[in-house]
C-alpha cells in the first residue's frame with residue numbers, strides 16, 4: 129500500500145509517475161470525457177467542458193483549454209475518457225476521536241432514538257487515548273477520504289472537552305489540514321452537567337486561549353440538550369474576538385435559533401439545517417453577497433447539509449430544494465464522526481442528496497466541491513481554473529452524473545492532490 133492507502137498497481141512501460149511523490153516538471157491530464165471546472169464563465173453552474181485538457185505545474189492548475197491546444201508537458205495522464213472533477217471539499221468532519229459506537233448504531237436501527245448523548249462515550253475514550261492513537265485514526269480516515277476523492281477536509285475538536293484535550297486535538301488536526309475548528313462547545317461534559325455556566329466560562333477563557341493558536345474556526349452545537357442561544361452567542365463572540373471565523377451546528381434535531389444566530393454573527397456556514405422555518409431561510413437568503421465569486425450568487429453564510437447524519441440516525445432529510453430556490457448557497461459534507469455519521473464518503477453524500485433532498489446531480493456535485501470551498505471561504509480549491517490548487521479526481525465513468533447514478537460503486541480511479549498523483553492510473 130502507498131502512503132495514502134491506495135493499492136500499489138503494476139508499473140506500465142514508460143510510466144514515470146510515482147504515487148505519493150512530487151514529480152518535477154509539468155503534467156498534462158488529457159483524453160478527458162467531461163471536465164467539471166466550476167468556472168461559471170463556461171455558461172453552466174458546473175462549468176462543463178468537452179475535449180478539454182488540464183496542465184498542472186508546481187502543484188497548481190497552470191492551464192485549462194481544448195485538448196488540441198494543449199501545451200507540451202513533461203508527463204501525461206491519460207484519463208481514458210473518464211470525467212475529471214475538482215477534488216471534494218469536505219467542510220465538516222470530526223476526525224479526532226477514539227473508539228467507535230457501532231453498538232449504539234445497531235440499537236438505533238433497532239428503534240432507539242438519537243439524542244446526541246452518546247458524544248460523552250466518545251469523550252471518555254478520546255481522553256484516555258494517546259496522541260499517537262488519535263493521530264493514527266485521523267491518518268486512517270484522511271486516507272480513506274482521499275481514496276474517495278476528498279482533497280480538502282475541515283477537522284473539528286470536540287471530544288476532549290478539557291483545556292489540554294481540546295488543545296491536543298487541534299494540534300493533531302493541524303498536522304492534516306489548515307481548516308481546524310475549535311468545538312469545545314460540543315456538549316457540556318458530565319463533570320459540568322449541573323453547572324453549564326461554569327463550563328461556558330472555561331470554554332471562553334482558558335480553553336479558547338489554549339485552542340486558538342491551532343484553530344482557524346470556532347463552532348458551537350446550538351441545540352436543545354447542548355448549548356442554548358445565549359451560551360452559543362457568548363462563545364462564538366469570544367472566538368471572533370481572538371480572530372477565529374464562525375461556524376454553527378444548527379437546527380439538526382429540531383427548529384431552533386442556531387441558523388439565525390449564525391447569520392447574525394456572519395458565520396461562514398450553518399451546518400445541518402434539517403429543521404428550517406421560513407424566517408431561517410429568509411435570514412440565510414438575506415446574507416447574499418456579490419463579491420465572493422465570479423457569478424456573484426453566494427450567500428455569505430452557506431447552508432451545509434450533512435445527509436450522512438440523517439441516514440445514520442434514520443431522521444428526515446433537510447430540504448435542499450427549498451434553500452436552493454431561495455438563492456441560498458448550499459454545501460454538502462460528511463459530518464464524519466463515530467456516533468451520528470460514520471462515513472467519510474462524499475460520493476455517498478451526493479447520492480443521498482440527489483435521491484432524498486431534491487438536488488440535481490449537478491447541484492450536488494457543485495455543493496460537494498465549490499460549495500464546500502465557499503463554506504470554508506477558500507477560493508484556491510473546489511474549482512479547476514488557472515491558479516487553483518491542482519486537486520482533482522479522474523472517474524471510471526464518463527460524467528459526473530454517475531456519482532449519484534451508481535451509488536456505492538468505487539468510481540474514483542485517480543486523485544491528484546497538490547498536483548501529486550495519489551495512486552497509479
Ligand SMILES: [Zn+2]
Pocket residue numbers: 220222377463
Ligand atoms: Zn458535526
